[in-house]
Amino acid sequence: MELLAFGKTGWGDELFYATLMTLAVSVTAMLIGFFFALIFTPLKLSKNKFLNLIGNFYTTVIRGVPELLVIYLFFFGGSGTIMFVASMFGYFEYIEINAFITGSFAIGIISGAYSTEVFRGAIQSIDKGQFEASKVLGIKKHIQFYKVILPQMLRLAIPNLSNVWQITLKDTSLISVTGLVEIMRQSYIAAGSTRDPLFFYSFAAVLYLLLTYFSMKLINKLELKYSRGY
């Protein structure tokens, strides 16, 4: 237990901050994912063949390639790409991008592919009559989206989004390979310096379990809120 003490003697405070870091990366990645879903869901639902192809390409590639490979692409490719863009503007110094940003971006793109599928499924399962009825009532297109489609879509999407959240949360453990100090990386450091990997990795597992358990509780509450009236 003294291994987990707070302060200089134990790893308690380090692991606590690492847990916050895991949460921060997960939330950022989830939001980046929503942003991607916002772009790609309309593309996947579009009647235009070309736009459709772009949408399908994104979700198929990202969901068919290991997360770790995507992370390596961003980790090794990220600063290279930015330096290339910067060189076009006449800046030739070495640029190193923050591990938090690359990590959240890599996980965000993965999470976005899953979110896109969830939103697409949710929109497609809304009754066609709802679109027609709001059209007949003369509701404007964007109001139709915000007041008619979105509330119904959220109700259908939340159970599946909670799965995406779980996947995203667990995927953040992979960013530890880039050196960002989240739960996995911190446990790795602690295990290395105390020579007690069994304890620290098991404790990491407990931390992840706690995170998934409490976030599920929270999501269930949201689910209840959005299923009012059904």
Added chain:
Amino acid sequence: MDFELMINSLPKLLNATVITLKLLSLSLFFGLFIGFLFAVLRMNKNPIINKFAYGYSYVFRGTPLLVQIFIIYYGLGQVEYLRSTVLWVILKEPYWCAIIAFALNTGAYTSEILRSAFQTIKLGMIEAGKSLGISSKIIFYKIQIPIAIRQSLPAYGNEIILMLKGTSLASTVTLMDLTGVAKYIISTTFKPIEVFIVAGGIYLFMTFLVHNTIKYLERKFSY
């Protein structure tokens, strides 16, 4: 775009794909047994057995696969007692540690897939079997299992694809699988995009094959 590198790295990556496929097939093989065992335990009426099976699948589905591999590879080596047993022959090899972790992980997901498949079987089918005087053992083997297999095919196909992607984590415990070799080439040439296209292409091709095989089986076993 460095096409020469892409062509040169292809044989190395294809070689590594063999390891990825070995890891995948062995973990799916063991995982299926584990999954079946725990699905049966989950349906047991004894609350202790039931809770135990639920706990197993909850823990393995609620923690990252990376933690599970690290616990088995780095963690178990620390237990002095294990080092003196026969098990150590297996546990000192990263290859088998990875397979154990993958099998336990996919076993947890498979048990959930099979359980829900068993539960969706209509009671009428079992009752019909009973009324025909078929023993409950034969009902289980000849009625419940075939229907459950058909029911669980689509979800199990997804699980195979998830596991295929999961095998990439073997590269974190020094194994040179497809992702491991890809990372090595990237870190020596600093050409991440080219290598990603080739390695990602191989993964996509495998996903495509799994997807279509499952689709074919679904059509074959549909009733």
